[in-house]
Amino acid sequence: MILPLLILVPLIGGVLAWLMNSWDPKLPRWVSLLTVTADFLLTLVLWIIHAGRITLSARAGWLDETDLIWVPQIGISFHLAMDSLSLILVTLTSFLGIMAVLSSWTEIRERSGFFHLNLMAALAGIIGVFLALDLFLFYFFWELMLVPMYLLIAIWGHENRLYASIKFFIFTQLSGLLMLAAILGLYFIHGRNTGTYSFDYTQLLGTSLSSSTSIWLMLGFLIAFAVKLPVVLFHSWLPDAHTEAPTAGSIVLAGLLLKTGAYGLLRFVIPLFPDAALSFAPIAMVLAVAGILYGAVMAFAQTDFKRLIAYTSVSHMGFVLLGVFAWNTLALQGAVMQIVCHGISTGALFMLAGAIQERIHTRELSRMGGLWSMVPRMGATLLFFALASLGLPGMGNFIAEFLVLIGAYKTNITVTVFATTGLVFATVYSLWMVQVSFFGAKKGDQMMPDFSLREMAVMSVMMISLLFLGLYPQPFLNTAAGSLENLQRSVIEKKAPANEQAIQAGLPGDTGGKP
Numbered sequence: 001m002i003l004p005l006l007i008l009v010p011l012i013g014g015v016l017a018w019l020m021n022s023w024d025p026k027l028p029r030w031v032s033l034l035t036v037t038a039d040f041l042l043t044l045v046l047w048i049i050h051a052g053r054i055t056l057s058a059r060a061g062w063l064d065e066t067d068l069i070w071v072p073q074i075g076i077s078f079h080l081a082m083d084s085l086s087l088i089l090v091t092l093t094s095f096l097g098i099m100a101v102l103s104s105w106t107e108i109r110e111r112s113g114f115f116h117l118n119l120m121a122a123l124a125g126i127i128g129v130f131l132a133l134d135l136f137l138f139y140f141f142w143e144l145m146l147v148p149m150y151l152l153i154a155i156w157g158h159e160n161r162l163y164a165s166i167k168f169f170i171f172t173q174l175s176g177l178l179m180l181a182a183i184l185g186l187y188f189i190h191g192r193n194t195g196t197y198s199f200d201y202t203q204l205l206g207t208s209l210s211s212s213t214s215i216w217l218m219l220g221f222l223i224a225f226a227v228k229l230p231v232v233l234f235h236s237w238l239p240d241a242h243t244e245a246p247t248a249g250s251i252v253l254a255g256l257l258l259k260t261g262a263y264g265l266l267r268f269v270i271p272l273f274p275d276a277a278l279s280f281a282p283i284a285m286v287l288a289v290a291g292i293l294y295g296a297v298m299a300f301a302q303t304d305f306k307r308l309i310a311y312t313s314v315s316h317m318g319f320v321l322l323g324v325f326a327w328n329t330l331a332l333q334g335a336v337m338q339i340v341c342h343g344i345s346t347g348a349l350f351m352l353a354g355a356i357q358e359r360i361h362t363r364e365l366s367r368m369g370g371l372w373s374m375v376p377r378m379g380a381t382l383l384f385f386a387l388a389s390l391g392l393p394g395m396g397n398f399i400a401e402f403l404v405l406i407g408a409y410k411t412n413i414t415v416t417v418f419a420t421t422g423l424v425f426a427t428v429y430s431l432w433m434v435q436v437s438f439f440g441a442k443k444g445d446q447m448m449p450d451f452s453l454r455e456m457a458v459m460s461v462m463m464i465s466l467l468f469l470g471l472y473p474q475p476f477l478n479t480a481a482g483s484l485e486n487l488q489r490s491v492i493e494k495k496a497p498a499n500e501q502a503i504q505a506g507l508p509g510d511t512g513g514k515p
Helices: 002-020 027-049 084-103 112-131 135-156 161-194 211-228 237-244 247-272 274-300 305-326 329-360 376-389 396-411 413-438 453-471 474-494 497-505
Strands: 064-071 076-082
Touching: 002 027, 002 064, 002 076, 002 112, 027 084, 027 112, 076 084, 076 112, 076 135, 084 112, 084 247, 084 329, 084 453, 084 474, 112 135, 112 247, 135 161, 135 247, 161 211, 161 237, 211 247, 211 274, 237 247, 237 305, 247 274, 247 305, 247 329, 247 474, 274 305, 274 396, 274 413, 305 329, 305 396, 305 413, 329 376, 329 396, 329 453, 329 474, 376 396, 376 413, 376 453, 396 413, 396 453
Parallel strands: none
Antiparallel strands: 064 076
């Protein structure tokens, strides 16, 4: 029952934090910290228990699984399962959850208990998304993420928080309803074909669909995940939500919520609809390159620190989309590593932006400048994560983007060449961000304290994580390999033998090139 515990612990901790607020406003943050730390320790227990199986081929099955009858009359079960991909993402969730609590340690002064209730509920929903194998249960957790994130932005956000929160709600809710329609369509078609009505992912994998039906159902899933990722054309909610969200909200949004979209593409879109995904792959890869370049150019044009970082997320997540639809081992491993490294580096950048705003009460780059002399520790930290963001060799982001580009090169050379130019743009906006905010002439006579010991400890852990992934990535790649091979195998087994030549050419199913 360790998988249900991973979801229940943050929910229970959030309720306790809310109740503790009436005794002492400082207690909720301690309760939340202990809660997410307990969840992190539970994931470490899973790593230890399954250490011998994680790097094996995924034919060995799920690392852990809970399958309980829920509503048998209509085929709904409480089915949770974890493979190496889920384990990586749940670990990332609890890790960034700790960072989110620590980043809001002094920022949240009003309604602290309710804030931590919503933060814990959002984390529980995200973990549920990464574990759910019943599509009804998956949709339940998908929507569970929405309400607490809406409240975090609407109540504790900044100047235009109501506009940003409503925009976020509309985009995610409408796209989620499209996914629900697609889930129901798949459910009824599978029931009509087999006589068994079930929302179970493992049963729905083998559903026989006509080409037109497959495309329409895939689009229902794809749009929901594209909004969360976000893909260009569906991204406009993201800069507003990031800009107005409190620091912890921005960390959860950038580090985790966007990753649920990437996970959905990996786990559901291509395995459930391989033929439709194959036909859509060229469009998806073009959208990925458009996102990489558009996000980079828009980042350079921003004057708001948090809005700049938000557009970098649009750019970096384009590499994830490119890697997913290249669908070979190198590209997929690069996409998973980008999910993790982007979560850490961009989460750290939002923590820096929040720390600066808390000290000088502005996010405008034009009102910064010359800060390095006052806060050298903060400046050095910003420089480190800016270099990580632009893909400096030796850091995990470089390995991730390099693997994606090598894998994509096997599938589409032209798209890969254009995507590579995004690295040049990333260098420009990352270094410009550091130059404008921390160097140059000092603006005004404001004074600000440097990072405290708590803040430096948090940043140091995130720095070490990126350096480890950049200097010694093989253990991570070995861990991800099992579940990625299983996803590729499930697609190959579902496709007709007549399509095997197309499979080996690119999407989906090439298992060559394993590092």
